[in-house]
Amino acid sequence: MNDLEYKKKVLDAISPSFCAAKWYNATIWLGSGQTTSCHHPPAHAIDATAIKTNPKALHNTIQKKLDRSQMQRGLRPAGCEYCWKIEDMGRDAVSDRVYKSKIYPIEALHEAAEIPPDDDVDLKTLEISFDRTCNFACSYCNPAFSSTWVNDIKRNGPYTDLKSDGRNHFTHAHNSSQLYSFGEHNPYVDAFFTWWESDLHKTLDELRITGGEPLMSGETFRLLEWFKNNDTDMRFALNSNLGAKDELIDRMIDASQHMKHFHLYTSNEAMGPHAEYIRDGLVWDDWANNVERVLTNGRIEGFHMMCTINALCLDSLDQFLECVMNWKREYGKDYPTFTLNILRFPSFQSPLVLSDELRTQYKFRLQAWLDANTNDECLHDMERDQLQRLIDYLDIVKTPHMGAAEQSVLQQDFKKFYTQYDQRRGKNFTKTFPALAEWYNGL
Numbered sequence: 001m002n003d004l005e006y007k008k009k010v011l012d013a014i015s016p017s018f019c020a021a022k023w024y025n026a027t028i029w030l031g032s033g034q035t036t037s038c039h040h041p042p043a044h045a046i047d048a049t050a051i052k053t054n055p056k057a058l059h060n061t062i063q064k065k066l067d068r069s070q071m072q073r074g075l076r077p078a079g080c081e082y083c084w085k086i087e088d089m090g091r092d093a094v095s096d097r098v099y100k101s102k103i104y105p106i107e108a109l110h111e112a113a114e115i116p117p118d119d120d121v122d123l124k125t126l127e128i129s130f131d132r133t134c135n136f137a138c139s140y141c142n143p144a145f146s147s148t149w150v151n152d153i154k155r156n157g158p159y160t161d162l163k164s165d166g167r168n169h170f171t172h173a174h175n176s177s178q179l180y181s182f183g184e185h186n187p188y189v190d191a192f193f194t195w196w197e198s199d200l201h202k203t204l205d206e207l208r209i210t211g212g213e214p215l216m217s218g219e220t221f222r223l224l225e226w227f228k229n230n231d232t233d234m235r236f237a238l239n240s241n242l243g244a245k246d247e248l249i250d251r252m253i254d255a256s257q258h259m260k261h262f263h264l265y266t267s268n269e270a271m272g273p274h275a276e277y278i279r280d281g282l283v284w285d286d287w288a289n290n291v292e293r294v295l296t297n298g299r300i301e302g303f304h305m306m307c308t309i310n311a312l313c314l315d316s317l318d319q320f321l322e323c324v325m326n327w328k329r330e331y332g333k334d335y336p337t338f339t340l341n342i343l344r345f346p347s348f349q350s351p352l353v354l355s356d357e358l359r360t361q362y363k364f365r366l367q368a369w370l371d372a373n374t375n376d377e378c379l380h381d382m383e384r385d386q387l388q389r390l391i392d393y394l395d396i397v398k399t400p401h402m403g404a405a406e407q408s409v410l411q412q413d414f415k416k417f418y419t420q421y422d423q424r425r426g427k428n429f430t431k432t433f434p435a436l437a438e439w440y441n442g443l
């Protein structure tokens with residue numbers, strides 16, 4: 001069954017807004033005590049009292065129970081706007097609710113549809129973050145997820161005059177994202193390990209560790225030890241920026257030798273100096289070298305490149321995809337695979353901020369790349385579909401997403417943000433992106 005058939009015959013047959021991620025998937029940030037069902041809806045708070053007696057409340061929050069109830073009745077939870085926007089594009093567009101549901105057995109979807117909304121549900125897939133310690137400060141990230149971003153704000157003060165940053169991502173250190181200091185007792189981490197040891201390790205098909213940079217957290221290595229000492233078929237995934245010290249990369253490669261199903265996820269979406277500009281802290285040669293070290297020495301079942309599609313990466317995305325294809329041709333079709341996730345926040349860094357002319361130019365470049373590679377046996381159907389979806393997005397979606405400011409405001413914020421970013425980070429926008437210089441200077 002292809003994705004569209006799956007949407008129509010399986011998901012929409014349950015309800016037109018049904019998504020299994022609301023039941024079986026979670027991202028949980030233990031540093032801030034927050035959770036969400038996938039990357040798209042905003043995070044919300046976990047009840048700190050409830051987890052003392054019921055660690056499953058780390059996932060089964062009141063908000064998720066309300067969203068589940070809406071989905072069972074065919075209503076669209078507001079937090080899932082990303083999916084509704086894609087589906088409303090027409091052309092039988094397929095949103096992430098298909099990809100996020102497809103991974104579970106169809107019987108499990110039918111079970112979820114019948115579960116009373118107040119009941120707790122056991123997780124099948126979980127992404128967890130222990131803290132926000134990170135050596136990178138990417139332009140589309142913020143202090144909530146990176147301690148290096150915190151240092152930028154503490155050292156240089158808030159970013160000023162950004163009109164569309166209604167949530168104030170760049171104006172303060174987000175102290176609520178790290179409720180407990182290094183070495184301090186964190187009840188959310190305690191609840192996680194209690195749940196892990198009692199039954200979470202039995203119900204999970206997949207555990208994914210994210211950050212910050214998880215290789216900089218001691219709790220990550222505590223879990224890696226568990227895997228060393230326990231035989232399990234669970235898929236273990238790690239999100240790493242692959243910019244950590246050699247010693248930590250070596251420890252990860254060593255840990256992979258003890259695992260049956262180790263999957264590594266890393267993020268990048270642009271080439272060389274473009275990547276170093278967008279993902280501040282990344283050194284292209286070191287990163288590319290680490291990709292090859294892991295591919296050569298790790299015992300890895302899967303290697304995945306997560307591309308966050310923002311306004312700046314489009315200038316070298318086709319070259320980056322070519323680089324990914326070259327690794328695939330050398331190491332195999334799955335080494336790495338890639339996904340293209342269109343950035344929504346911060347909205348002034350979205351591809352929709354670009355002029356029609358630039359967007360059209362990038363659309364044609366990506367179409368040319370796709371035409372040249374579409375029959376390459378190393379390209380997965382899902383990768384081809386995601387690239388086509390991005391091309392359609394650049395072609396059709398002209399207005400910013402619901403709730404975002406209008407394009408002229410976003411463009412002004414784009415200019416203001418990168419002017420300050422250049423000063424704080426010792427970078428130079430127009431030198432790094434000469435093809436965007438005329439448009440940028442005219443903003």
Ligand code: SF4
Binds near residue numbers: 022080096
């Ligand atoms: S945003 Fe989409 S994929 Fe995520 S939980 Fe909502 S419907 Fe599912």
